[in-house]
Amino acid sequence: MAPMSSATPPTPEAVMGLLRGVIDPELGSDIVELGMAKGATVAPDGGVRVRISLTTAGCPLRAQIQKDVKARVASLPGVTSVGIDWGELTQDEKAAAMAKARWNKAESAPETQIPPTAKVIMIASGKGGVGKSSISVNVAAGLAARGYTVGVLDADIWGYSVPRMLGVTGRLGGDPATKKISPLERRIEPSAAGPGGTLRV
Structure with missing residues (x-):
């Protein structure tokens, strides 16, 4: 049985606001900004369900994200239980999340002596001996x-x-x-x- 609470349950907006503190360990940005947190519902008894879409269904970081989400949401007054409904980002959503993560990385990158006009050319292959x-x-x-x-x-x-x-x-x-x-x-x-x-x- 879920623990009883005399506090008023939080609003879905409050839950989503708190989820901005959950950082995707791989992409380095919060799951709300990345579009991974799809929404939250709050029952009258304080039960909260959060919808999270991962970059891939078999994401190895799912357990860490689940732990962080539950810990943060459970800390809100009035919350009696926390559940997560999992999904997967569409290709367009995934591309947008990756672009946002790259932008955030670039914005927070330390200054270097490399001028902004410098160009990087990467030559790669999954096979050896191809030149x-x-x-x-x-x-x-x-x-x-x-x-x-x-x-x-x-x-x-x-x-x-x-x-x-x-x-x-x-x-x-x-x-x-x-x-x-x-x-x-x-x-x-x-x-x-x-x-x-x-x-x-």
Whole structure:
């Protein structure tokens, strides 16, 4: 039996307002802003039911979201029970949620020395040996030949080949205590870059 409460049950608006404190652990924004909290109903006896739509039906973070929702709603005076009806976002809703999460991340990102005019080109594939590194190096060298300052990051931890293609030898400097890589300020000028072009790695 649900615990009895002498307090007046909250309004659905109050429940939804409280849900703004529930953050999706993966997207980093609250479930109301992301459109995941679809609404709430409150019974006269204080029983609350919340409708939550996840990005995918098998979301591994469902248990965490459920825990946070129930804890927050149960803290409202007049609430005697909390139930959740689960659903799944449509493709359009999911795209809107992802866009909102990316916007929030960009707005709260710390300032860096990278100018806002900098462009990022990502070259990726789910299969190895298809020429990702070759394309990356050639694109970078081509841009450097046009006078652009280019940075290349080879994110392949085990099978990296960009340093070898660019003739970079030795190990990156770093601090073992902080386990951080020291920035590499040296610029190399591969022959493919042509005169005047520099390629920073």
